[in-house]
Amino acid sequence: MGSVKWNDLILQAHNHSINLAAHSYFLPEGSTSYLNYGAVVSQVEINVLTGETTILRTDMIYDCGQSMNPAVDLGQIEGAFVQGLGFFMLEEYLANEDGLMVTDSTWTYKIPTLDTIPKQFNVEVLNSGHHQNRILSSKACGEPPLLMAVSVYCAARAAINEARKQLKSCGAVEGTDPTFLLDVPATPPVVKQLCGLNTVEIDSGDCRKMGKYSVAMIVSFLVLCLWLLAAAATEAEEYPKYKDPKQPLNVRIKDLMRRMSLEEKIGQMTQIERTLASPRIVKKYFVGSVISAGGSPPPPKASAEDWVNMVNDLQKGALSTRLGIPMIYGIDAIHGHSFVYKATVFPHNVGLGVTRQV
Structure with missing residues (x-):
C-alpha cells in the first residue's frame, strides 16, 4: 500500500463515513445506581x-x-x-x-x-x-x-x-x-x-403603580450618578501623596495601597523573566519586577547601551500605567556574571560566587 499521510488518512475516513472512535461501557458486578x-x-x-x-x-x-x-x-x-x-x-x-x-x-x-x-x-x-x-x-x-x-x-x-x-x-x-x-x-x-x-x-403620570421602579427611583439614580461623578472627579484631582518624596514613608505607602486595585497589587508582587517581558506586558499586567536569569542578555554580546535601552523601554511601560509605579530590574549576578560584553568581572564577585557553591 505504501505510506499514507495522517491527514489524508483521516480525510478519507471522513469522506467514507468511517467511525474512527471506539466505544465501550463497563458496569462492575454488584454496583448500583x-x-x-x-x-x-x-x-x-x-x-x-x-x-x-x-x-x-x-x-x-x-x-x-x-x-x-x-x-x-x-x-x-x-x-x-x-x-x-x-x-x-x-x-x-x-x-x-x-x-x-x-x-x-x-x-x-x-x-x-x-x-x-x-x-x-x-x-x-x-x-x-x-x-x-x-x-x-x-x-x-x-x-x-x-x-x-x-x-x-x-x-x-x-x-x-x-x-x-x-x-x-x-x-x-x-x-x-x-x-x-x-x-x-x-x-x-x-x-x-x-x-x-x-x-x-416613562411618564410619571402613567407609572404610579410601579413602586420602586417609579420615576422617583430614576431621579434618585440620576442624582447618585452625579454624586459618583463628582466623587470620581474629586479623587482624580486629589494630590497623590505617594509620589511626593517629602511625605513620610508610611504616609506614601498608605496612600498608594489605598489607590491600588487587587490586580495591581498582584502584578506588583510578580517578577517575570526578561525573555517574557515587553513594555506592553509590563503595562497590561502591572508587573513589579523583571529579572535577567543566568545567561539572559538582551541580544548576544550586549553592550552597556543595549542594556540601558532595554531597561528604559520596560520602565516606560511601567510608568505608563494608571498609577505610574516604576518596575525593579534585577540581574542574577551572584556568580560574577555581569552579562555586559567585554565588561570587567571583579574578583570579589567571583569569590563570593564560588563560596555559594561549596
Missing part, C-alpha cells in the same frame, strides 16, 4: 436600571442518604450551589473573531463572591433510608446540588416578566410575551435589556 432528591426555593430581586440580580433568600433540602459527616456534606451542598450560581448567572465565556478568549481576568470573568450569594441561605440535610449497595448508605453531595441553582435563574426570569408587565401597564413597552429567551448566564446586561427600561421613556 441511585437518584439524588432535593427541593429548593429562591427569592430574588432585580434592579431594572442596572440588571443586577440580588438573591434575597434560598431554602433548600437535599437527600444525602445516610450522611457520614453532616457538617462536611453541608459545605459540599452550599459550595456546589454557589458554583451553579456562577454557571447560571455570572460566568460568561466570550471569544473574539480570532477565537481567543477575551474574558481572561477578574475584570471580565465574574465568579460568585460574597455579594452574589444568597443573603439568607438555609440548607437542611435529609437522611433517607439505608441501602447496602451504596458506600455506607451515603449519597453524593459534591456535584448534584449545582443543578439546584437553576431556582435563582427561574426566579430572575419571573422577576423580569413581572417588570415587563408593569412597564406594559405604563405603555412604555409593547408586548409582554412570557416566552422571551433568557440566556445563560443571565448577566446584568442581559437582564437589563430584557426588562426594557434602557430603551423607553
